[in-house]
Amino acid sequence: MINWHGLDIKKNGDRATKQNISVFYIFVEEYIFNCLIPLHLYCSTKLCRSTKIIVHCFFFLLFPQINSVFSFRANEDFLENDIRVKPDLDALGALGDAGWYCIRAILWAVDYELPKTVIALRDPVKNRAGVLLACGATLYWADGTTATFSCSFLANLTMDITLVGTNGTIHVTDFVLPYEEKLVEFHVASKSNFNDLHTGWDPLPSKHVVATDLPQEALMVQEFTRLVQGIRDAGDKPEGKWPAITRKTQLVLDAVKASIDKGSEPVEVAS
Template sequence: MEENQTTLVRFGIMGCATIARKMSRAIKLAPNSTPHAIASRSLEKAKAFATQNELLDEQGKLIKTYGSYVELLDDQEVDAIYMPLPTSLHVEWAVLAASKKKHLLLEKPTALNLAQLDQILEACQVHGVQFMDATMWYHHPRTAMMKQVISNSANFGHIHKITCTSCYPVGSDFLERDIRVDPEFDALGALGDLGWYNIGQILWAVDYKLPTFVTALPAATLNSKGIILACTASFQWEEEPKTTATFHCSFLSSASMDVTVCGSIESVHATDLTIPWQEKTASLFLTSGAKCVNLQSGSNVEAEEVVVETQLPQEALMVQEFALLVKGIKSCDKTWAEISRKTQMVVDAVRNSIDLGYKPVYL
């Protein structure tokens, strides 16, 4: 049964960034949402984006287009804003969107630092609007299945080690001109664009318990403007039994999205947790009781592959969950805000560790 038109969350898209193409499709696919308007600093650009991506409203007409962000926020028919603006612009426009009573689906990284994110979250709370950052992998059914495996301590045991990577190789044009390597727009570089995923994955695995301290490992690769192009960091939880974690993010390495969580009994692994290789299927690999044959080679067991199917891509599932929260809102659900806040705290700690010459930063 199709969603009744009156229950659809009407989205305004603020900006025509590349990721907005993927998300505009997700808004169309989610059964409880619809694109309603798009804004750019150029009206012609907004119209071209809407046309090229076939963004139609509830009546099947091309959605509204605006040549300024303020016009979009003043549209009384817009329920929620999807905001893929450069990170340096988030605090200004997110706070204004909240003040206009627009629910907020904000691209990651959420802000340049925790102080800025707190301004955004406070505005959302004061004005009673829902907040969620647009980290898609949380919403895939494989993620829920992996969490179920990890949480079964009787079978999985204590989590001793978490490792993950988020890398993709970029060309010279990206390194010279992309906003993600320009301090005016996205001063966190690869740490914000890619490390955000890894930090979120590590915290997710341990139920968002913050590490005792974070240490960036020598040496991060920075460009001439001080933007992080690649970095590695380790986390330590000092309470017994101890847990450690490491991640590596990079604009310079071959594509990698591995995540491994090692328990004292089992381990679970995904090669593509951030963005599944396939849109409608994703795998996880579970290993239990593995030992080397004859104590020297091979293994006595093979990893069990579990394939998880989904009818909607993870970005559409994210939009669907966000829209459900928006439509059911009485007081804003703070779960996603707290997840974003803890992730931002650890992003800040890694950045601080690099700036301090790779010293530990306690949380």
């Protein structure tokens, strides 16, 4: 039986050692952090045959643009004591936390193709210890695709990603955590224009709502247990998808940090 609290880890007889349990929880934590966004975005965009919508809007576009924002207003205790603001603990600050989600969402939108170059936005905000509290960057692909993201511990709670193409726009306003646990939504605007008197839009964007049987965290655990069960019961090899996506996210994040450290100079993304 696979379960969240142990996955039947066995060593030294029938008892799991503390070390095995610790390693297991570290693995689970990494899995949670790395697969939550794709699962939420997948749930948000699979309704109403949205694959066809996305193909229509984006696969035949010229010079697409992607914009992502993740911010939350941290309280004073967080800004003084949280590990994410300590240079000897999580020295990447807002970039390593909220920025990771932005980068991952952008990569999801381009089918995980790495950008060629990144340029950090100027004047990032740092605390007294030099840890990033707010920053951003623009990512550039060889085919003309561009993406910009901003992340912050100092601004109102915002979780937006917008994809703009020649034929349409997709907008998700809760791409990290949904407004409601079992309900996610996104908006699509297709071939938008002004109305006759230039007083509004024609046609109006459409709202698509996804009702899910399980929240994204449960879907994440379901996927995790499926992968482990495949290895344990069917002799499957470890899934390569999540490590590959994680590595690409880290490569982009590292390039952004390097650009920040170099005063917003362009930095090529390693492959």
